[in-house]
Amino acid sequence: MILVDVNLCDLCGTCIAVCPVDCIELTEFDLKISHESCIQCNACIKICPFAALTSANVEVMEDEKTL
């Protein structure tokens, strides 16, 4: 799954322009990624001007599910 570092993300919307499945939503204060529709192509991670996005491994995803 893709994680957003909220301290780095500048809410510029560049990631949305390259997301092939349009699973990212940007509001005034928040960048939200829908993990259900995300296909883990990592395009958003590559393009981010501030390197605010990272990919977490599956184990973390399983942890998240149990939270």
Next chain:
Amino acid sequence: MKKHYNIAIVGGGPAGTTAARFAAARGVSVVLFEKDREIGVPVRCAEGVAEDVLAKYIEIDSRWIASRITAFGFHSPSGIEIAFQSATARGCVLHRRLFDHALAELASEAGAEIYTKAYVHSLRKNGPKSTLGLRYIGQEKEITADIVIAADGIESRIAHLAGIKTKLAFRDIEPCAQMQLANIDIHPERCDFYLSEKWAPGGYVWVFPKGARTANVGLGINGIHAGPKSALNYLQDFVKEHFPKATVLTTTAAGVPVAQTLKQLVADGLMIIGDAARQVNPLTGGGISAALAAGKMAGQVAAEAIKADDNSARRLTSYQKEWEKTYGKESRRYYRLKDWVMGLTDQDFEDIAAALAKEPPEEITLVKIFKQAVRKKPSLIIDVLKVFAGL
């Protein structure tokens, strides 16, 4: 907020507010939604624009002009500087916050309603009308509109929601980072550009003055080079070497579409303008003038369509035709030049600079620079002559 408007515009940048002004001036009901709390903020822009272009759309007001530009400087990777006064082109660096406010004020005076902190999250067709779902200062709202104008910038989600292909290929997008730096030594009337794979692969660094000792210093890298090192990291390295003592007043990210204009600019009850329509000069990344032009065209066409009670794509396509007639060819020329320039290596930039350094500075023009840049690809000379003639 009313329940229905003739025209609903999503996005309060120059494209959106200009469309709102020219539509409202024709007596139809217009609403504009901006997701952020303030029009014109944050500024994700180098703020440079040609003054004669601006004057076509708005009376120039010195309050929103930060610097007047009379010269350009190009820097090769090894540091050769090619600087020249521009004989005809007069540029300026804006205070975008104030400029965008001025555009919004004009729209408001023409009769458009403007809402900030109004985030449009859904769009669905409802017969000939469209229904927009939005959150406005914490409250869910729903309105209908006969025509929706998508001016939502690089993200271009409104058009995407309407089923139009807006996603960008990596080579057609430049992730950018910019800092406003204070207390630096600059040429206050000169825009400077640094070209090097080291500083900004597939793009360039800009230094645009905003006063005597303050400037927008930023860069874009081409998407195909993005990943291993972020645009911000490239900028930090550049600033460390060129302006180590600067005070950093702002640090901002942005994405600039350097693509061809969308093939489809209209659908039934929908028009797309500005960055959302990829109406950006793909060579320079400049988008203000195109946003103003498209906003005016689309606003006028939309208002006339409302008066004729016909919001069909067939009717709205006159906006697309006008855009194509006025800017289509030119923007394709710029795209071809961008494609070529993007492939130049540091050695190419050195060779170009070395050749130009032999010329007397008063004889250097943008045409000469770009003719030198495309000398290995003569088929582009016509494009250079056409787009830079008179500059």
